Amino acid sequence: MAKLHIKKGDIVIVNAGVNKGQEGKVLEIFPAKQRALVEGINMVSKHTKPNAENPQGGIIKQEAPIHISNLNLKDPKTGTATRIGRKDGVRISKKSGEEIK
Secondary structure, X not given: OOOOOXXXXXXXXXXXXXXXXXXXXXXXXXXXXXXXXXXXXXXXXXXXXXXOOOOOOEEEEEEOOEEXXXXXXXXXXXOOEXXXXXXXXXXXXXXXXXXXX
């Protein structure tokens, strides 16, 4: 399996699709499907039956996974989308050369 350029907790910018230009924090990564769950991005409506945590049931909004090819990491220095490089096993920004924590 290929090494992914984003990790849980990264701030990413969406570069394609309906949510283009929006940014959010990565909540979860699905390496096998090459998808990520990003906070506030790719919101879908889910119909739920009444249960303990939602006694009323109804329609709830939640994030759906988005393909990682549609995500770019946010540069820590400039605040814009950047590509990722690796130097000595550490991720660096191609735009500013800064190390990504």
